[in-house]
Amino acid sequence: MAKLLPWNEMLVTEFILLGFSESHEIQCLLFALFLLFYLVALAGNILLLITLAAEWSLHTPMYFFLGKLYFLEICYTTNIFPCMLASFLSEAKSISFNGCMAQFYLFGSLGVTECLLLSVMSYDRYLAICHPLSYASVMNFKVCLQLAAGCWITGFLTPIAMMVLTFTLPFCASKEVGHFFCDFMPLLKLSCTDTHLVEFLSFTVSACVTLVPFLLTLTSYYRIILTIRRIPSTTGKKKAFSTCSSHLLVVSIFYGTIIIVYGAPVGNQSPALNKAFSLLYTVISPMFNPLIYSLRNKEVKGALRKVGSKVFTFLKKSNIP
Numbered sequence: 423m424a425k426l427l428p429w430n431e432m433l434v435t436e437f438i439l440l441g442f443s444e445s446h447e448i449q450c451l452l453f454a455l456f457l458l459f460y461l462v463a464l465a466g467n468i469l470l471l472i473t474l475a476a477e478w479s480l481h482t483p484m485y486f487f488l489g490k491l492y493f494l495e496i497c498y499t500t501n502i503f504p505c506m507l508a509s510f511l512s513e514a515k516s517i518s519f520n521g522c523m524a525q526f527y528l529f530g531s532l533g534v535t536e537c538l539l540l541s542v543m544s545y546d547r548y549l550a551i552c553h554p555l556s557y558a559s560v561m562n563f564k565v566c567l568q569l570a571a572g573c574w575i576t577g578f579l580t581p582i583a584m585m586v587l588t589f590t591l592p593f594c595a596s597k598e599v600g601h602f603f604c605d606f607m608p609l610l611k612l613s614c615t616d617t618h619l620v621e622f623l624s625f626t627v628s629a630c631v632t633l634v635p636f637l638l639t640l641t642s643y644y645r646i647i648l649t650i651r652r653i654p655s656t657t658g659k660k661k662a663f664s665t666c667s668s669h670l671l672v673v674s675i676f677y678g679t680i681i682i683v684y685g686a687p688v689g690n691q692s693p694a695l696n697k698a699f700s701l702l703y704t705v706i707s708p709m710f711n712p713l714i715y716s717l718r719n720k721e722v723k724g725a726l727r728k729v730g731s732k733v734f735t736f737l738k739k740s741n742i743p
Contacts, residue, residue: 434593436516437612439509441602442697453510459705460503466712467492467499470722476732477725483561484550487543488715490570494536495708501528502704506602519589522604527585529603533680533703534631535577540673541635541642542569547666548642552649580631587620601697603704607684608696628684636677643670668714672707679703 442452471492474480505525509515549557588606591613601608606624610617646666679702716722
């Protein structure tokens with residue numbers, strides 16, 4: 423690390439996460455609120471992940487990718503929340519240089535993986551609705567594994583160059599990050615050198631890993647809507663729409679906030695607005711995704727009841743209060 427980051431080790435050994443407010447009362451309130459959010463997001467995603475694994479009727483390609491999304495959301499929130507919660511209770515609000523770099527890398531990796539995974543999920547729905555006869559042969563278990571592995575491998579390789587470029591910048595302007603986690607835009611503002619090259623490369627990479635999957639997702643749903651319109655029965659149309667509406671809602675929230683936050687130049691971004699939109703995809707989205715998918719899906723709700731019944735029966739037989 424000393425050879426890779428010589429400037430930073432001389433100038434900055436830690437960063438200060440400014441978060442949301444300096445008021446102690448507000449900090450305590452935010453700690454309680456975000457702790458609740460974290461527990462709800464963690465419990466919801468873990469519960470649905472266990473349900474998908476335990477219920478054989480849900481061992482299909484659609485729920486296979488859903489399981490990967492739930493696992494990703496667990497990693498996503500765990501990367502952000504513990505450090506943020508600790509900063510609410512600490513006066514220093516500091517994060518080590520290496521800790522900031524690790525959080526930056528994991529955030530970027532998981533974000534890219536989610537973009538690709540949502541695109542794969544839309545392709546899965548496209549095949550299921552537009553080509554139902556060939557769906558089982560095309561989207562077999564081997565293909566599902568390859569697609570999921572491709573999402574994760576690409577996701578964890580993509581941010582490496584940006585991480586190296588960002589953390590080799592001389593952070594001599596300040597060490598106070600105007601955010602609640604180590605994000606790209608607030609870190610660039612701390613550099614006292616020209617960052618136009620890094621910004622351009624970041625924009626190029628972001629466009630590739632967000633716009634391309636987003637356009638593929640839109641294309642898939644455009645074809646799906648055309649196919650659904652040709653279904654003669656109203657019941658068939660409702661069933662087809664119900665399988666896609668939840669995913670489309672999640673995609674809209676995720677991509678909408680990502681494009682707003684990372685599509686604007688660094689100098690034109692409002693720190694308060696940046697933090698507000700960041701809350702949507704780091705806090706709100708992981709918390710509500712399980713609710714969106716489970717409450718709008720009869721199969722998942724039925725599986726949850728079965729798993730709950732099995733757990734209740736087991737506890738009753740074991741005489742566990």
